[in-house]
Amino acid sequence: MGATTVTALGAKKPLWTRLPIISHYRMSAGLQRGMLVAGLVLSVVFVLAAALAPVLAPFGFAQISDADGQFPTQAAPGGKFIWGTTVGGFDVFSRTLWGAQTALLVIIIAVIASIFLGVFLGLVSGYLGGWLDRILVVLADAIYAFPSLLLAIVMSIVITGGQSDLWGGILAAAISITVVFIPQYFRVIRAETVRLKAEPFVESAKVVGASTWRIMFKHVFRNATRTLPLIFTLNASEALLTLAGLGFLGFGIEPTKAAEWGYDLNRALSDATSGIWWTGVFPGAAIVLTVLGLTLVGESMNDLADPRLRMRRKSRRRGGKATA
């Protein structure tokens, strides 16, 4: 274990082949490569839609009229409104694109915040041990066992008391999601840290006289965080689902301040009863495809990192670069 870790870090391969996604791609074959590529394509489309929403969207997310007058309500797809309009007169296509932007912002803030806090707490707790460790573990386990959506609702009440404007809403959603996810990072990193603490390289660092903090954040950190890209992609999709759930229950961002897929789906529920499908199907499909893309990337990375699950390319020996 420890030996492969050290050689993998010191391997003399060009840097770009060691980057997470690229190294995974080079390792993959057949069906697994197909799933990885499909996931990457979907994820890239999502990020592009989010980044280019101001350019691509024909209308604003809260726009209900233009030079020609009021937009029609519940207009079927076609003509000026290629995906139709909602009961409030919003253009479904524009709102779906703008929704990608909201989703991306929330995902980025939530995942980065929970990685930072979760990794920090996991390292400290796992390396130092003692009573702090015990308290944190019990706390993390209690939160982990709790329905994440309910916790997010409670956090959202705490932060905003309900609905709010664009940045307030995005931050509230992101922080609510962060609280839910910290225990997951914490558990993974702590378990790794506890294992690594007993490795010879930590002991030798100690003998050389490295300080506790240096060992923690240089030696252990580097080795304990190799699984992070995987958790990152899996949690990004969970963050998106939690955001949509919050929005669906009306605990998201006000519709005039930003577009949010979950909220749009809530509005679309009553439309569905009368057979109006376009208001719900498009934002819903956007959620599904984005989560699908992120999950496919995460899953493929998981399988590729595990030699037992990795598919081998036929008639070509792979080097002993097993990073389990």
Next chain:
Amino acid sequence: MVITTEPADEPSAPLSPITAPTKAGGSFARYLVTRFLLIFPTIFILVTLVFFLMRVTGDPITAALGGRLTPDQLAERIAAAGYDRPVLVQYLEYLGQVFTGNFGRTLSDNRAVSEVLTTYGSATAELAFNSLVIALLIGIPFGLVSAKLRDRWPDAILRVFAILCYATPVFFAGLLLKLIFGVWLGWLPIAGRAGINAELALTSLQNPSGIFLLDALRSGNMAAASDVIEHAVLPAVALGLLTAGVFLRLVRTNVIGTLGRDYVEAGRSRGVSEYRLLTKHAYRPALIPIITVMGLQIALLLGGAVLTETTFEWKGLGFMLAQYLTARDFVAVQGIVVLLAVIVAVTNFIVDIIAALIDPRVRF
């Protein structure tokens, strides 16, 4: 600084979601007791967490009635309810109340929260049970097929299906099911737990269990029973698909693991049929992680139930939670959240005990 690690302290044991007792070599009874005692800190932490988080924002009365009353009236109501006392006093009082099953009264419709919980809890239990059945019916057979045909095209399709199950929010799955089977095909009803007639008949029964199907069967009302089943299908499928994907993947991974073991090979060489190898030899030992994860799924299921119930106007705890959230009735919200936390903690306990009964190695 202590360098050595105690292996018993490793949190990597995936079998117990709660920290496992550290001493090795205990008897089953001892494990049962320690594991049971561990429920209380979990519930205690969650109750404390929820209480203080909800109280950070201010008192529930201002939140619920803020705009509608004059400041004087508001202060009067707050004093009457005791929300002007120090938070710590309120907290201790709340703990005592929760311990005796008293969750206070709702602010928006002035009912006892415990009454709300018992009235609507059965509907949520019914939904959760139905969807668990659907999830197992889909997840286990397909997982076995996927493991057997590993890396061939049926496996690829099933795996993408499993990810799709997870990727689809229950409310979107519900919306699609409503559109297709309710509106376009007109096969199934799209909202509620029963039609008007059946609901009237069932709620007027003497001491009903609240689980409609059970009540209908008990009173011999077959028309009501079929009506109840028709209403139950779509919500159960919407919520069941969410967990079906998890089960499918779990069965697949674990059965792939056991299929590669020597004893399976030995069975094959003795002439045991491939079908029997798959469904008995490889499947049985793969069951333990499945049961454990089933416990963890309860949390996901209850979270999903909140969304499913809102989608299908299924009048259970989740539906009421959404209502009380909109009404800013935080006393009711707190009660429902605490109850759900207790349910999750107790289910995890039961699951751990079942896992320990099946596999003695689990007992720490």
